[in-house]
Amino acid sequence: MYISKSFIPILKNNPSEAKIKSHQLMLRVGMIKQSSTGIYSWLPLGFKVMKKIEQIVREEQNKIGAQEILMPTIQSSEIWKESGRYDDYGDEMLRIKDRQDREMLYGPTNEELVTDIFRSSIKSYKSLPQLLYHIQWKFRDEVRPRFGIMRCREFYMKDAYSFDVNDTEALFSYNKFFLSYLKTFKRLELTAIPMAADTGPIGGNLSHEFIILAETGESKIFTDKRIFDLSSEGSDIEKNSLEKLRKKYEQFYSVTDEKFNKEKFEKEVTKENRLITKGIEVGHIFYFGDKYSKPLNAAVDLAGGKKDFVKMGSYGIGVSRLVGAIIEAKYNEKDEIMKWPFSVAPYELAILPMINKNDNSTLEKATKIFKHLEKYDIDTIIDDTDENLSSKIKKFNLIGVPYQIIIGKKSEGDTLEFKEVGKEPKNLTIDQIIKILIKLKIKN
């Protein structure tokens, strides 16, 4: 892809309406365009990043045995009346009438719909557990949409639902998602801390929010610093191992402000380990037993011949919010340098030739390298404009493409000037460069 033919509407300066750095950068490099309050179009750069995040989220769901489905965005009000949430949900729900005057709504979440799907087919404990998920647009008519795609009205979410025969099995499912969330965020190069959380309108009795630290975050958090040293390394998808993992995290006090208890915090956490700061919620998991299965009558036959309501949990990840959250975590706004994690970068490599008038040789060289890299599936863009090299480098530092090949004076003979954003350039052969990039492509 040549940048001259790409749809990357870069702005000269930061847009004044953006208050936080992720919103600034996304508008500045043309990742999104607002279409109305809290509703955005995703332009090529932004869309590519979001789709790469989505794929990582998907792979980690599949690894724990969750099955992907796709439910519609528009739902009928009937099932929401069955669960009793149609009236409770309030003004955040966008309610619509069709031509027959039927009450419909744009789904803010899917507990009812997925339970309806489940109950129509699964009748026996033998088919449990069922872990179903989808990745779909949601609409919540937020009182104060702000910060671009961080708190908007239409957003892209992965939501999963678990159905189990009893509490023990249901907690096993809960812990599988707990692990898969730690792994997902790690692949996105984020440190997301699970925090005991309130259950809010979803309801239930056990819940964790996954929060990444950021000054601009909307969640106030109180933690024991030592939680940041933990990892999911070595945990298997097996009951005891998963329970151990959750206990390991739960030994350290870490809550959002709804759950904050000053006395407990000061008793459990020594002064030097206390951290009170702000963060962004990127995921949220809930266990709520038969809260929905009971009113919606989702029951299965048990081994002994009796019937019981299934025990459910739900598990969300803000896929679109993650695009902004990664920027908040990685963007150095002072020097205007962004470096996307290789796994989700809009392009993995930029080739920046110095182009002189009447001399196409550097552009030809760039195109040759581009074609060669295509064979290795390396996602590359060429800057074929006639800007000088330093402004091309600056532009790609801002876009956040993590690696650059600079074809100028220093790329003579067999070696090329190769640069990782934020680091000193090196002179390497094309084979050495390919080796480095291929290694990064191997999933961890």
Ligand code: ATP
């Ligand atoms: P918040 O507390 O930020 O309003 P929530 O608790 O209402 O979020 P959940 O129902 O837990 O949200 O949704 C799962 C995930 O979807 C959240 O963890 C968040 O990452 C994302 N999300 C929720 N609301 C929005 C929104 N308005 N815009 C973008 N992403 C959102």
Ligand code: MG
């Ligand atoms: Mg939440």
